[in-house]
Amino acid sequence: MPAITLNRDRFCSFLDRSLSVEEMAKWLPWLGLDLQNVGPDYVKVEFNPNRVDFCSYAGIARAFKGLMGWETGLPEYNVKKGNITLNIDSTVGEVRPFMLAAVVREINLDSEVVRELMEMQEDLHWGVGRDRKKASIGVHNLNSVEPPFTYTTGEPDGVRFIPLDKMEEMSLQEILEKHEKGVAYSHLVDWASRYPLLVDRKGEVLSMPPIINGELTRVDDYTKDLFLDVTGTDLNAVVRSLNVLVTALADMGGTVETVEVKHPDGTVASPDLTPEKMKLRVGYANELLGLRLPDARVVECLRKCRLDAERVNKGVLEVSISAYRIDVLHEVDLVEEVAIGYGYYRLKPTRPTTVTTGQQHEMNELANYVRQIMIGLGFTEAMNFILTNEDTQFERMRMEIGRVVRLANPVSTEYSIIRVNLLPGLLENLSGNRHESYPQRVFEVSDVVVVDEKAETRSERRLHVAGVSSHPTANYTEIRSFVEALLTNLGITDYKIKGVDHPSFLEGRVATLTIKRKGRGLLGEIHPQVLNNFELENPVSAFEISLEEIK
Numbered sequence: 229m230p231a232i233t234l235n236r237d238r239f240c241s242f243l244d245r246s247l248s249v250e251e252m253a254k255w256l257p258w259l260g261l262d263l264q265n266v267g268p269d270y271v272k273v274e275f276n277p278n279r280v281d282f283c284s285y286a287g288i289a290r291a292f293k294g295l296m297g298w299e300t301g302l303p304e305y306n307v308k309k310g311n312i313t314l315n316i317d318s319t320v321g322e323v324r325p326f327m328l329a330a331v332v333r334e335i336n337l338d339s340e341v342v343r344e345l346m347e348m349q350e351d352l353h354w355g356v357g358r359d360r361k362k363a364s365i366g367v368h369n370l371n372s373v374e375p376p377f378t379y380t381t382g383e384p385d386g387v388r389f390i391p392l393d394k395m396e397e398m399s400l401q402e403i404l405e406k407h408e409k410g411v412a413y414s415h416l417v418d419w420a421s422r423y424p425l426l427v428d429r430k431g432e433v434l435s436m437p438p439i440i441n442g443e444l445t446r447v448d449d450y451t452k453d454l455f456l457d458v459t460g461t462d463l464n465a466v467v468r469s470l471n472v473l474v475t476a477l478a479d480m481g482g483t484v485e486t487v488e489v490k491h492p493d494g495t496v497a498s499p500d501l502t503p504e505k506m507k508l509r510v511g512y513a514n515e516l517l518g519l520r521l522p523d524a525r526v527v528e529c530l531r532k533c534r535l536d537a538e539r540v541n542k543g544v545l546e547v548s549i550s551a552y553r554i555d556v557l558h559e560v561d562l563v564e565e566v567a568i569g570y571g572y573y574r575l576k577p578t579r580p581t582t583v584t585t586g587q588q589h590e591m592n593e594l595a596n597y598v599r600q601i602m603i604g605l606g607f608t609e610a611m612n613f614i615l616t617n618e619d620t621q622f623e624r625m626r627m628e629i630g631r632v633v634r635l636a637n638p639v640s641t642e643y644s645i646i647r648v649n650l651l652p653g654l655l656e657n658l659s660g661n662r663h664e665s666y667p668q669r670v671f672e673v674s675d676v677v678v679v680d681e682k683a684e685t686r687s688e689r690r691l692h693v694a695g696v697s698s699h700p701t702a703n704y705t706e707i708r709s710f711v712e713a714l715l716t717n718l719g720i721t722d723y724k725i726k727g728v729d730h731p732s733f734l735e736g737r738v739a740t741l742t743i744k745r746k747g748r749g750l751l752g753e754i755h756p757q758v759l760n761n762f763e764l765e766n767p768v769s770a771f772e773i774s775l776e777e778i779k
Contacts, residue, residue: 229262229274230351232283236269238340242289242479243298258572259291278555281472283351284344286479287552294534295568302536302548305478305501310485314457317380318492323420324437324459326466327379328489328498330474331370332454335482342447348476352469356554357438358639360413363460363469364438366426368445370453373428379437379459381422389433390443400425400436409440426457454482462637470499471551503536503548508562510543516563518578519570529569530562591691594775595673598693601717605710607671607695612653614675615643620652624761626731631679633687646677646687650694651732651772655754658698659762666766667699673775694772696754698764704737704753707769711741711751720778725751732758741773749773 234256236249252271257263261273261282275282282288293299314329337345349365357363384401391398391407398407400423404414416438417423426434435441437459447454456473460466478484486497510526513519521529526545527537536548549556556562567575599609615635622629630648638644647653650672657670673693680688693714697707708725715723720743728740730750738752751771759768 230277230280230283230355231264231272231274232285232288232347233270233272234285234288236271239285239289242285243293245298255292255295256288258568259288259295260568261288277355280352280355280554281476281552283348283355283472284476284480286476287472290479291534294532297532300528300531301534302503302550303475303479303534305475305484305551307499307501308483308485309497310487312455312485313376313488313490314498315376315378316489316491317378319381319422320379320424321492323381323417323422324424324461326461326463327426327437327457327459328466328470328496329377329455329457329487330470330499331485331487332456332474332477332482333370333485334452335454335477335480337447337451338449341480342449345447348473352472356465356469356472357460358465358637360438361416361460362462362637363458363465365469365473366435366437366441366457366459367447368434368441368455368457369447369451370455371451372445373432373434373455374430376429377434377455377457378427379457380425380427381420382425384423387425387433389436391436391440392443392446394443403436403439407440413439424459426459467500468554471501472554474499475501475550475552499551501551503550504556506547506549506556506559506562507540508537508545508547508559508566510545512559513563513566516560517567517570517575519575521566521570525570526566529566532569533565535562535565591775594778595691595693598673598714598718598775601714602671602673602693602695604717605669605713607669607710610654610657610670610672611674612650612657612672613643614646614677616647616652617642617644620656621645621647621649624655624758625649625652626755626758626761633677633679648676648678649772650674650676650692651696651770654694654696654770655758655762655764655768658696658764658768662763662765667697667702669695669697671695691775692772693775694770696768696770698766698768700766702753702767702769704739704751704769707751707753707771708739711749711771711773714773715743718778723748731755741771743778748778 240246253263253266256273261275264274265272310331312331316327352365353360382400385399388397388399391403403410404418424437432444433442434445458466458470474484489496489498510523514521523539530537530547537545540546547562618629632648633646635644654670654672658668675689676692677687677689722744724742725739728738730738732755733752734755740747741749749772754768754770
């Protein structure tokens with residue numbers, strides 16, 4: 229998890245009162261922060277990625293003052309109307325379509341604040357921007373350039389500027405090929421015919437989003453006025469990143485001004501720090517927390533968490549949520565805020581009224597028993613990720629892409645769906661161990677997830693077992709003997725094995741397994757094309773069986 233080191237003196241300057249390190253260490257965990265290290269003059273804490281507003285001294289101090297009751301309710305941010313314009317060119321639509329901006333004036337910077345600003349930037353890149361894919365931030369010295377600004381695109385070899393931390397001009401293409409940041413993030417734009425650029429009135433380059441800023445707008449101890457830009461492929465991520473950043477800078481003493489952002493579809497004033505509204509049922513909060521708090525007491529708890537609320541109906545509150553609280557997505561999140569404001573340390577543990585004895589779930593017992601059998605048969609257990617991709621799960625197995633549960637915002641193309649079969653993962657295990665001696669026999673007992681429209685979640689988790697045997701003489705007879713040994717040890721006698729056609733297996737050397745008149749699995753010799761797809765040189769025999777309803 230991300231971490232921040234809080235120097236006592238500097239942290240106290242944000243609180244406008246003195247605290248000891250011991251007092252910091254005592255109270256900070258009640259905000260949901262984990263103590264990592266306590267020194268003579270500092271406290272290092274970890275924060276949950278969803279509370280990205282804790283990536284700065286200002287953000288933690290803001291919440292800490294509420295917890296202690298020193299300053300409660302919704303923080304007020306006075307955003308002045310600015311006179312700077314940002315024009316969005318239509319050519320960015322196919323590469324990185326969204327950009328918002330803000331101006332922060334009269335900010336007092338020193339080396340410590342500049343360092344913290346850069347760390348905040350990287351925390352937001354990681355926590356909200358998905359490593360710059362969804363959103364990336366640019367922080368510029370406003371006094372080094374002349375507005376209005378234009379977000380546009382440039383030819384890879386047609387534009388040159390001095391990137392941050394370099395001495396010589398480089399073309400956009402050279403930055404992607406030679407600059408450290410360009411090499412690391414080139415995959416975000418190198419597929420496009422033109423690359424994103426942010427330029428001023430004279431055509432001077434402020435940055436090449438999302439890769440690198442220009443040396444021209446470097447921020448240092450003497451910078452007083454900042455121009456902030458956030459670009460991305462996800463408008464929500466862009467808005468949230470900007471809101472967290474500008475509110476922290478406002479709490480650090482800066483004056484926030486809007487920027488008029490003109491894009492092809494209209495004009496907006498950025499940033500917009502209007503609080504969001506959400507309903508909270510007091511009875512629902514009390515039920516989850518085991519409390520009997522009246523409406524007024526719940527309002528008080530929420531105000532200690534720097535929210536605001538008013539009663540709209542009996543037992544129903546309308547809660548105002550500040551723009552930097554991007555973690556509040558559901559009513560249950562507000563219940564958590566009530567618990568923090570009330571104080572977790574005040575919650576009294578109670579004994580259950582009904583005495584019960586826990587025991588292992590029967591499917592876990594079955595899985596463990598299957599593991600023992602497979603190990604006894606000479607197989608080594610593998611544990612693979614439940615996330616995979618269509619290429620591994622279907623295309624390399626010579627199968628048509630079926631219905632799967634897809635991730636809405638995958639971190640990478642390598643993990644974009646949830647697996648429906650275990651065998652592709654085991655073949656990847658064999659591919660990664662080609663240098664080891666043979667025979668190689670590997671198995672896995674784990675979950676797959678299939679689409680089920682009748683289920684409440686429209687998906688269902690199922691327990692499977694799969695095994696592979698790879699060596700020069702691996703064949704159908706061998707893998708069938710292993711499957712029958714497994715079934716015998718499980719006490720299953722009512723089964724049938726019948727030949728079938730399957731694209732992942734050799735024709736005539738593949739069969740389906742039926743238990744109690746229901747299809748439960750496949751076994752056979754893997755098709756040579758599948759072996760080539762996984763770069764395997766030895767024959768492979770394999771099986772996969774669903775363990776659901778097998779007792």
